[in-house]
Amino acid sequence: xxxxxxxxxxxxxxxxxxxxxxxxxxxxxxxxxxxxxxxxxxxxxxxxxxxxxxxxxxxxxxxxxxxxxxxxxxxxxxxxxxxxxxxxxxxxxxxxxxxxxxxxxxxxxxxxxxxxxxxxxxxxxxxxxxxxxxxxxxxxxxxxxxxxxxxxxxxxxxxxxxxxxxxxxxxxxxxxxxxxxxxxxxxxxxxxxxxxxxxxxxxxxxxxxxxxxxxxxxxxxxxxxxxxxxxxxxxxxxxxxxxxxxxxxxxxxxxxxxxxxxxxxxxxxxxxxxxxxxxxxxxxxxxxxxxxxxxxxxxxxxxxxxxxxxxx
Ligand SMILES: [Zn+2]
Numbered sequence: 001x002x003x004x005x006x007x008x009x010x011x012x013x014x015x016x017x018x019x020x021x022x023x024x025x026x027x028x029x030x031x032x033x034x035x036x037x038x039x040x041x042x043x044x045x046x047x048x049x050x051x052x053x054x055x056x057x058x059x060x061x062x063x064x065x066x067x068x069x070x071x072x073x074x075x076x077x078x079x080x081x082x083x084x085x086x087x088x089x090x091x092x093x094x095x096x097x098x099x100x101x102x103x104x105x106x107x108x109x110x111x112x113x114x115x116x117x118x119x120x121x122x123x124x125x126x127x128x129x130x131x132x133x134x135x136x137x138x139x140x141x142x143x144x145x146x147x148x149x150x151x152x153x154x155x156x157x158x159x160x161x162x163x164x165x166x167x168x169x170x171x172x173x174x175x176x177x178x179x180x181x182x183x184x185x186x187x188x189x190x191x192x193x194x195x196x197x198x199x200x201x202x203x204x205x206x207x208x209x210x211x212x213x214x215x216x217x218x219x220x221x222x223x224x225x226x227x228x229x230x231x232x233x234x235x236x237x238x239x240x241x242x243x244x245x246x247x248x249x250x251x252x253x254x255x256x257x258x259x260x261x262x263x264x265x266x267x268x269x270x271x272x273x274x275x276x277x278x279x280x281x282x283x284x285x286x287x288x289x290x291x292x293x294x295x296x297x298x299x300x301x302x303x304x305x306x307x308x309x310x311x312x
Contacts, residue, residue, distance in 0.1 A: 004035035004042040005066040008249070011035060014043040014071060043071050057210055060239060065246040068207055069200060078199045088206050091213070095158045096151070098215060102229045103154075104139045106280045114141045114278070138279045157273050165266040166205060169258045170198035173248075191257045193250035200247060208243035211235045237263055 001010045016031045033042040045053060045067040056064040073081045080088075108114060142150050173195040180188050195201065214232055237259060244255040274281045 002043065002071045003066065004038060004040070005045065005063040005071065006040045006042075007035060007038040008066070009035055009037040009042075011042045014046050043067055046071075054210065057207070057239075058214075060242045062242075062246050065204075065207070065243055069204055069243070069247050073203050073207070074200060078197060080199055080203065084203050084206055087210075091206065091209055092155075092158060092162065094212060095162070096154045098212070098229055098232075099158055100150070100154045103274065103279060104137065104142060106138050106282045107136055108138055108141060108280045109275075109278070112141065112278055112280070114144070141279060153277070157270060160273065161266045161270045164269040165262040166202050168265055169205070169244075169262045170201050172258060172261070173201060174198060191254060193248045193254045193258075195248045195250075201244070204243040204247040205240055208239035209236050211239050 001012075002014050003010050011033055014033055016033065017029055018031060030047070032044065032046065034040070035042045045056075045064060053064055053068070057068075073084055075081060145153075172192050175188075175192070175194075176196070177185050177189050177192075177194055212232060214235075215228055240259045240263075241252060241255045244250070244258055245252050248255070271281050
């Protein structure tokens with residue numbers, strides 16, 4: 001049953017079509033339902049097009065999430081809507097491209113046998129750790145493999161990290177607190193919401209990951225890819241938390257705990273796979289480098305935002 005996107009009150013229908021002769025896409029012949037509780041339109045997004053939905057999604061408006069999760073993509077049979085499957089594939093393929101471009105530029109681990117000897121590296125690369133030459137980055141190891149193998153590797157890497165993000169969240173939410181031993185039960189209830197419908201959970205996580213499509217702008221503006229990827233991944237995490245909170249109405253703390261656990265496991269799996277094949281993970285810099293590196297990342301993100309605002 002659809003709900004009012006303003007106050008979550010269930011409504012019979014979102015609109016009434018009173019004339020079939022008019023074009024519904026132009027908003028003619030359709031009367032939006034007024035919510036009996038809050039007296040506002042139950043779902044104004046019925047009339048809005050995809051661009052408005054996408055902008056409001058990026059702005060994390062709860063109403064647009066309720067419209068998508070409950071009124072448009074929600075199904076009674078607990079199966080994925082076809083458009084969500086398509087979105088999932090699109091996000092996966094896009095993530096492969098982004099991950100590939102990001103990992104390629106990271107430094108190889110210091111112990112890697114693929115590191116070129118110092119005599120073959122140029123002096124500028126030896127003195128600039130923040131802009132390593134291709135001989136000292138993961139690209140040196142990756143480009144020794146056929147292109148198809150590189151693609152399959154990144155496809156598997158992204159697939160396994162996506163699964164390791166979705167599965168623990170689905171599992172934790174489906175665990176009935178009554179089956180937890182009583183000393184831990186109240187803590188578990190406080191930290192993890194009970195929501196035994198895994199499909200809407202994955203739908204919410206996929207819809208809120210749409211921000212991942214933003215780096216498409218990188219095709220227009222040439223930015224430093226690793227820092228843009230960092231900014232985008234933080235934006236996606238904020239969207240993920242908001243989407244879970246709106247879906248389950250569970251408070252930001254519990255949504256944050258779930259997304260934090262999922263994201264932690266995701267980066268652990270990606271780290272494990274990358275180390276397993278001998279690629280650098282970006283965490284290999286010395287402890288002394290950590291602070292300036294962090295500061296540089298922040299400066300990069302600020303520069304990126306300034307650039308977008310200035311050029312936009
Ligand atoms: Zn209402």
